[in-house]
Amino acid sequence: MSEAFGFREFGGPQVQVFFDRPDPVPNPAEVLVRVTVASVNPLDFKLRSGIAPQFYGEQPFPHVLGAEATGVVLAVGAEVEGIAVGDTVFGCTLTGAGTFARTTVLDGANTARKPEGLRDDWAATIPVAVTSALNAVDQLGLPGGATVLVNGVGGGVGLVTAQVARDRGLNVIGTGGTAKRTLAEAVGVTFVDYTDGDAVRQVRDLAPDGVDGVVDLVGGASLRAVAPLAREVGKVVSVTDPTVSELGGEMVRRRVDRSDLERAAALMVQGRLDPYVVKTYPFSQAAEALALVEHGHALGKVVIDMA
Numbered sequence: 001m002s003e004a005f006g007f008r009e010f011g012g013p014q015v016q017v018f019f020d021r022p023d024p025v026p027n028p029a030e031v032l033v034r035v036t037v038a039s040v041n042p043l044d045f046k047l048r049s050g051i052a053p054q055f056y057g058e059q060p061f062p063h064v065l066g067a068e069a070t071g072v073v074l075a076v077g078a079e080v081e082g083i084a085v086g087d088t089v090f091g092c093t094l095t096g097a098g099t100f101a102r103t104t105v106l107d108g109a110n111t112a113r114k115p116e117g118l119r120d121d122w123a124a125t126i127p128v129a130v131t132s133a134l135n136a137v138d139q140l141g142l143p144g145g146a147t148v149l150v151n152g153v154g155g156g157v158g159l160v161t162a163q164v165a166r167d168r169g170l171n172v173i174g175t176g177g178t179a180k181r182t183l184a185e186a187v188g189v190t191f192v193d194y195t196d197g198d199a200v201r202q203v204r205d206l207a208p209d210g211v212d213g214v215v216d217l218v219g220g221a222s223l224r225a226v227a228p229l230a231r232e233v234g235k236v237v238s239v240t241d242p243t244v245s246e247l248g249g250e251m252v253r254r255r256v257d258r259s260d261l262e263r264a265a266a267l268m269v270q271g272r273l274d275p276y277v278v279k280t281y282p283f284s285q286a287a288e289a290l291a292l293v294e295h296g297h298a299l300g301k302v303v304i305d306m307a
């Protein structure tokens, strides 16, 4: 048995609970790990609220929170290649096993060995947040010197998107609340504080002819406001709001295979990408960690250290 943090029914934070569960048994495509760091994402509270119950299949409650983690391999499924017992790996769980837990199973194809010199907490942010940023910038495919608007630049995906874009020679304008300015500017973003008034007008002042592409991390009315800033209608991608297609744009096509994980890890090891882990909680404060992300104005990444 090992300790886990999850929820006893779909709902708000009041349904969250610590409990003991048997160590999960890896299927042939999975690895069993002792979790060292779990990373927190908006996906976690969205799944808890019941937006995708099919994610948990026939599994009974309580379900375990968390989708990505770093951990030490305890057992390897027969079909998993390139990973051995004792390796430190990072990856995501696709079978609803959760990662806010002392042990869990990760999907072998969506898991990679952690390279020398990469911190466990940084690695834990790669499978969901960092690869989303890579996929978004890849999909826009803008040439060096172009200007991209990152809507929601101060959060977990936003700060990474800005760095990946800068690394490719793009100019980045980013929107966010006041507390995001310092870090955004530190990674080379021309920052637009939406609390200073109309964000669209502020971007127009910076780019009177519009921008070459938009990466949206906010959705809803905010997405609808900024989408027309793209000079070309199709050059808007969102990681969060499928109605982007009604605006001529596209959802970011997600890919979390091992090569993407390794590509992101290499950028970090080379000093070209910092996931900005701004807050680390002990496992006993998993609820506080999730609450910080759930309030909707997180700065950088929030992680749970299981050590």
Ligand SMILES: NC(=O)c1ccc[n+]([C@@H]2O[C@H](COP(=O)([O-])OP(=O)(O)OC[C@H]3O[C@@H](n4cnc5c(N)ncnc54)[C@H](OP(=O)(O)O)[C@@H]3O)[C@@H](O)[C@H]2O)c1
Residues within 6 Å of the ligand: 041, 042, 043, 128, 129, 132, 151, 152, 153, 154, 155, 156, 157, 158, 175, 176, 177, 178, 179, 180, 194, 217, 218, 222, 239, 240, 254, 293, 296, 297, 298, 299, 300
């Ligand atoms: N499809 C996928 O695989 C995938 C993967 C990762 C994330 N996502 C989704 O992408 C979204 C962003 O993820 P995340 O991890 O970056 O979330 P996050 O860390 O919570 O960051 C969201 C950021 O947006 C800012 N924001 C809120 N309203 C804004 C507005 N009107 N204008 C500009 N900024 C605003 C927030 O703070 P301030 O308002 O204080 O600036 C916050 O910094 C979430 O909905 C998440 O579920 C999807």
